[in-house]
Amino acid sequence: MSMANLQRMAQQMQRDMARVQAELDAAVVEGSAGGGVVRATASGRQEVLAIVIDPSAVDPDDVEMLQDLVLTAVNDALRASREMAEQKMAAVTGGLRLPGM
16 A cells, blocks of 8 residues: 555544544534433533433432433433444444544
């Protein structure tokens, strides 16, 4: 493989990575718990964007349950975000895991 071909491939990979990063910035995923009474929304960059709690989930005598539901919903959203990012990156890198990605 010539140096020019290698350089073109590297430039294409950089463009593809920039496109994937932009897609992840714009992507939104949701996680939920308690049959949907608590929902968390996250970006493709694993940033929590919103938490929605149905009033039926609010029991002043059982705050711990609500805390557990929120934690579960947030972790579910972040897991979905990570999986989406890994799939998009694998499409660019051919499954090669790059540091920091």
